[in-house]
Amino acid sequence: MMIKESYIRHIRENILWILKNKKHKAWQSYVDIYHDRVYKSESEDYKRNQRVSFGAIQQFDLHGEYPDRKVKNRLIKRGAYYRLIPNFKRAIDFYRTSDEVRDLEERTIRGSANNAAAFLYEMQKRGIDSLGCIGEEDALSFFLDREGNLSKRSSYKKNIASVFKVAANWKHNECRRILSYLPQIRPRRKNIQFLAPEEVASIRSAIDGEILGLSLRDRAIGKLLFFTGIRACDIADMKLSAINWETDEIHVLQQKTDQPLVLPLTATVARHYGCHHTTVGRLLRQKGIFVSFYDR
Secondary structure (H helix, E strand, O other): OOOOHHHHHHHHHHHHHHHHHHHHOOOOOHHHHHHHHHOOOOOHHHHHHHHHHHHHHHHHHHHOOOOOOOOOOOOOOOOHHHHOOHHHHHHHHHHHHOHHHOOOOHHHHHHHHHHHHHHHHHHHHOOOOOHHHOOHHHHHHHHEOOOOOEOOOHHHHHHHHHHHHHHOOOOHHHHHHHHHHOOOOOOOOOOOOOOOHHHHHHHHHHHHOOOOOOOHHHHHHHHHHHHHOOOHHHHHOOOHHHEEOOOOEEEEEOOOOOOEEEEEOOHHHHHHHHHHHHHOHHHHOOOOOOOOHHHO
């Protein structure tokens, strides 16, 4: 197999470039040398040719193998981390070796490190070579698509944030600034249909019918649970002031999250609640809506 003259020329040029600059650089590996060589270039073809060239030089220097285009040598392993410049790699390395993550599972550490490496590699592709040079627009660009919509999930952002929180012990100001640039992303939750259709029908029949002898109070509670999904603790604490009859809304302050919640007061729920509230209206001024025998 004939070796192209351009292939030989690239190797010769890079060997001369290494010898010329080695006294002034703090290279630790051929990957560092490669990144230093291609840093200012945006051409993927140029970068690919340089990877091949430096890979051949590395194989000869470390293993005594002569350049051969038939044998593939991977200078840079797969994954964003292996494409990072030393400044960015050190942030990931600091996180991985920190005492703060010692008790975490390896897959958790690996997931956070990989996500942060992808973030930093994107910054690197924007021409940024240090943590202190990452601006708010740069950081936000990683999480947005071309139309400006969020393209990453909250878990992705959480993983990136966990790395920079730990790395703040190494580069405090730079990492805290990056953390302040990360967007707030609400977790996406899926409502899973746990009940089969026949089970749903049975519950509705029990609430609507009189076979089980449910009181008006219990029916009203059942309707709220079934149609709104409100927590039982919030129903127990519900006051008359929570019902807005003019807007057909239920307003509660959730005990679990301490966050306000507004739910629609549907006709079905309102009918059962109205009957119950008429029956025990005298007690509602002092007690919660759904009083029991023990509340009297």
